[in-house]
Amino acid sequence: MTGVADVLSAVCLITGALLSLIAAIGLVRFPDVLSRMHAATKPQVLGLLLILAGIGFRLRTGADITTLLLIAVFQLATAPVAAHMVGRAAYRSELVRRDLLLLDEAAEAADGGRDPAARLG
Amino acid sequence: MSSRAPWRGQLGAVVWLVLIWNLLFGEFTVGNVLGGLAVAALVLVVFPLPAVAFSGRLRPLPLLRFAARFVVDLVSASAQVAWSALRFGREPRSAVIAVPLRVPTDLNLTLTAEALSLVPGSLIVEVDREAGTLYVHVLDVRARADVERARAQVLALEARIVRATGSAEEVRLVQAASTDRGVAR
Structure with missing residues (x-):
């Protein structure tokens, strides 16, 4: 039983670390801020969750697992907010590579007099 | 919470904050629950938030x-x-x-x-x-x-x-x- 948990722990830790590494590579390789935010929010969140699960399988004590759960909950609650704030700031300050956008319905709405940025102030 | 009494939302917030406080310490003790209640009361008094309108129900x-x-x-x-x-x-x-x-x-x-x-x-x-x-x-x-x-x-x-x-x-x-x-x- 202990052996199974240890193997699970190792698998989770290695997969989580790999995903975090790939997120870092994506952060460097993607062409603009908005694309980079995808790398910063997606593989990294799952990577952290896997690492937390790996630690949980290894420690196996109630007090540690509740702390790990808290970290997971706060990560899931805050990562989208951080990504949105950075993405919105980049979009509003025109730090977007327009040549990479297939279409931009936010700009279309702004042209049509329904500027979301202006409406929100 | 639109149809229900406003204190129901407050009560939920207190329970949630006490739970998180205890999880932070990793164990439920009388001291942690009392400390959590004190912190929850302080948070709710100092940072009052508008009530979230919840008209549905959890399925x-x-x-x-x-x-x-x-x-x-x-x-x-x-x-x-x-x-x-x-x-x-x-x-x-x-x-x-x-x-x-x-x-x-x-x-x-x-x-x-x-x-x-x-x-x-x-x-x-x-x-x-x-x-x-x-x-x-x-x-x-x-x-x-x-x-x-x-x-x-x-x-x-x-x-x-x-x-x-x-x-x-x-x-x-x-x-x-x-x-x-x-x-x-």
Whole structure:
């Protein structure tokens, strides 16, 4: 039983670390801020969750697992907010590579007099 | 909490804060519960928040379905973005699409935006709260068909959330809309 948990722990830790590494590579390789935010929010969140699960399988004590759960909950609650704030700031300050956008319905709405940025102030 | 007494929301917040306080210490003791109550009271007095209008109810089965689908989406999204990050030779194209939600309440807007930000290649760049519209940046879009698929995915996610948390009327709203689309295609 202990052996199974240890193997699970190792698998989770290695997969989580790999995903975090790939997120870092994506952060460097993607062409603009908005694309980079995808790398910063997606593989990294799952990577952290896997690492937390790996630690949980290894420690196996109630007090540690509740702390790990808290970290997971706060990560899931805050990562989208951080990504949105950075993405919105980049979009509003025109730090977007327009040549990479297939279409931009936010700009279309702004042209049509329904500027979301202006409406929100 | 619109139809119920306002103190119900406050009570829920106190219970939640005490629970988190105890989890932070890693164990439930009388001292931790009392300390948690003191901190909860302080937080609620110093940082009063407007009540969240919650007119629906939680449905366990759709909630479970949403959670299961969320995990699947999280894994597939991570794999997709990881693949884009490692692939050589081509810069990923993207698009900003407008998705008007069918249930434009603050709660639904927030929950959908949160869940959306964590799953398949999507990032919220702008929110129009009055119109209940999310402007979503979608990664790795090649053609118009990809855009429409992304839009359908956002609406499907909204439908799953409304089925899990919305009122009966809101559920009817998303269900009616999805059958309309089915007929149109």
